[in-house]
Amino acid sequence: MFRPTIRDVARKAGVGIGTVSRVLNNSPKVTPETRQAVLAAIAELGFRPNTIARQLPRRTRLHNIGVVTQPFINYQAFAAQMRGLQLGLYDYDSKRYEMVLYSVRSLAHFDEQLTAIVRTGTVDGLIIIDFDLLDEQKQMLRDAGLPFVGLNHLQDADWPCIGADNHLGGYLAASYLLDLGHTDIAYLGDEFVDTFEFKTSGQRYEGFRRALAERGLPAKDEYVRLGFHDYDVAIELATELLRLPDPPTAIFAMCDMQALACLDAARRLGLRVPEAVSVMGFDDLETSYHVGLTTVRQHFEPAGRLAVQYLLALIDGAPPPPPVLPPPEVIPRQTTRPLAGKGAV
Amino acid sequence: MFRPTIRDVARKAGVGIGTVSRVLNNSPKVTPETRQAVLAAIAELGFRPNTIARQLPRRTRLHNIGVVTQPFINYQAFAAQMRGLQLGLYDYDSKRYEMVLYSVRSLAHFDEQLTAIVRTGTVDGLIIIDFDLLDEQKQMLRDAGLPFVGLNHLQDADWPCIGADNHLGGYLAASYLLDLGHTDIAYLGDEFVDTFEFKTSGQRYEGFRRALAERGLPAKDEYVRLGFHDYDVAIELATELLRLPDPPTAIFAMCDMQALACLDAARRLGLRVPEAVSVMGFDDLETSYHVGLTTVRQHFEPAGRLAVQYLLALIDGAPPPPPVLPPPEVIPRQTTRPLAGKGAV
C-alpha cells in the first residue's frame, strides 16, 4: 500500500516540507490560507505522519509512555490499574499518547529493563508499578531526563508516588476489627521485604500494629504469619493459624487474595466464617464483592488515572496535580462480625 | 546522558558500521574474531541499539506487536488474555518484541484506530481481541502487508482466529444441565449482535439450542433474555426470569459476570442457589472458583499464548502452529444440582 509522506503532501499543496511539518505541529507561524491548502492536501492523500520517523530526531516528543510492572502478582488489581491508566490517557486524548508495556519477571530483570529503556530511549516517561527504585536507578533516569512516577507506594519517598496509604489502611482494618470486640487478631501477609523488595506488607503491618498498640494490645508473634505471595502458601499459613491451640478470632490478610485463601482454608477445616473466625482483606477486588469479603478498598482506578495525569504534566513541564487520592476505606461485608461471648470468658 | 551509537562501537572495535549491524542482527557472515571484538566494544560502551532508529528503514522488523482490544468489558478475562500474550512473548524472549496497547471505545473508534495503525506503520503485526473485521478492513491490512490474528472468535472465518469454540461450549453447558434432569433451562446473554458487533452470544446460544433440540426440547422464547453486557442489566434480566409464573429450574448465562449477576438476583429475591435454581456460567474467571460457580472453562491464557506464537510465525513467514486449543470443558461446582422432584409433578 502506498503511504504518502510529508513530501507528497508538500508537493500536492505546493509548499515546502517545513510548512507541512509546521501545520502538523500546530505552529502559529503559518497563514490561515497556507494552512488550509496543506490540510486539504493531507485530507486528499489520507496522510498520517509516520510516528516512528517522528520519533527519530532526539528533541521530539515520542508520544509513548512506558509502564513497568510485574503484572501477574494479582490479575484483578493489575487490570484495575490498567483501566485507570487508560482513563488517564483518554483524558488527554488529543495528545495521542500510547502505552508500551514492559513486564518484569524478577528484580534483576527489572534493573535490566530499566537500563534498556533508558538506553534505547523509546518513551517520554515511565510509570513504575509496585517496584521501588534504588538511588542509582533514580539518578540514571534523571540523567536521561526521563520523568517517572510510581504507582502503589507510600508517598514519603523522594520521587512522586501515587498509591494507597498502606499504613493508614492497616490501621483502619485493625481498628475495625478491634471495634467489633476482637483482641486476638492475626496478621497474614507477604514477607516484609519480599522477592521483589515490595514493602507493602511491612507498611500495612505497621498500621495494624499501631492500632493494637493504641489500645494497649501487644501484637503476638505467633499471630503474625508471613510468606511468599501465593494462594497456596496463604492457605498453608491460614491453616496454621486456625489450628493453633489458641487460635485468633479474626484474621487480617494484607490483600484480598490472601483473605480469600483464609476463607478457603477455613472451609477445608470445616470452620464457618464469620461464626468461627472473622476474615478481612485489603484491596476490594471484584471477587470480594461477590464473595462478600470485608475489606479495605484502595482506589486502583483513580490512582492509575492520577499517575498518568502527573506524568504527562512532568513531561510537558507543567505543574503536576496534587498527588492526593481518596483515603482507603473499610468496606464491611459478611466475613466479619462482632466477637460474641468470648469477652466474658 | 551519553548514548553511544553504532558508529561509536564501530570506531572502538576498529570495524565498519555494517559489521556492527551484522553482529547485532546475528548475521552468519561475520568471522568469530570480528564478532568477539564487536561484542567487546558493545559491552564496554554499554551500547544498546536505539529501537526507534532501528524501525525507520521500511523493510525492517519493528519488534512491536499491536494489541487492539476493548479491554474493559471484562477485567478478569482481559487480564488472563494479557497474561497469555506475555507468556507467548516470553517464549520468544530473544526476539525482544514489545507490546503496544490500542484500546478501543466504540466500533467507529475501532475502525479509526485500525486505519491509524496501518497508516503510521508502527507495528509488525496485530492481535485483535474480540472484534470482528469487515472485508474492507481485512483488505486494508493485507494491502499493508500487516499480519493479523484474532483472539476470541470461532475458527471458521477467513482469517486466523484463536479462541474458544463457543458453539461447543454452549452445547456442553446445556448438555450438563440436561443430564442433571433440567428441562426448563433459561439462556441469559448479550444481544446476539451487540454494540461492538461481537457475535459470541449468538454462537453460544446456537450450541445451547442444539443440545435442547437433540433431546426434543424446544427453546422457549420467554426463557431467552438478552441485553447489554453489564452487571446491572444482567441482574434485571435474571430477576425477570426468576419472577416468571413458571420460572426456569436452571439458568445458563453466557458469561460468568452474568452468572454472578444471577446469583446476586436470586439472593436479593431470597432464593437459594442451587436449591431453588441452578446457575451456570461460561469463562471460569478467578471469581468463579471462589464463589463456587459451575461454569464452562475457556482457556484464556493458552489462547493468548497461541495467538502470539501464530502471529510471530506469520511475521517471520514461518509455518504457523495449528491454531488448536484445548476444548472448553464444564467445571462442576456448587451452583448446580440435579433437578429433584419436579420431574414427578
Add this chain to the structure above:
DNA sequence: ATAAGCTGTGGAAACGTTTCCACGCTCATA
C-alpha cells in the same frame, strides 16, 4: 532613500539504524 526588524516560507542537515553494492582477499580450478 536607507536601514532595521519582523513574518512566513523553503529546504538542507540531522536523527541512528539497515541494506546493499563494491571491493579485496583467499582458495580452487584450468
Add this chain to the structure above:
DNA sequence: TATGAGCGTGGAAACGTTTCCACAGCTTAT
C-alpha cells in the same frame, strides 16, 4: 600463472520526520 567463485568487510544511501538557518517581502523608523 591466470581465472572465477565465494566470503567477509566498509561505507554510502535510504528511511520520514523535525529543526534550524537563510531568505524574500513587508512594514516601520531614521
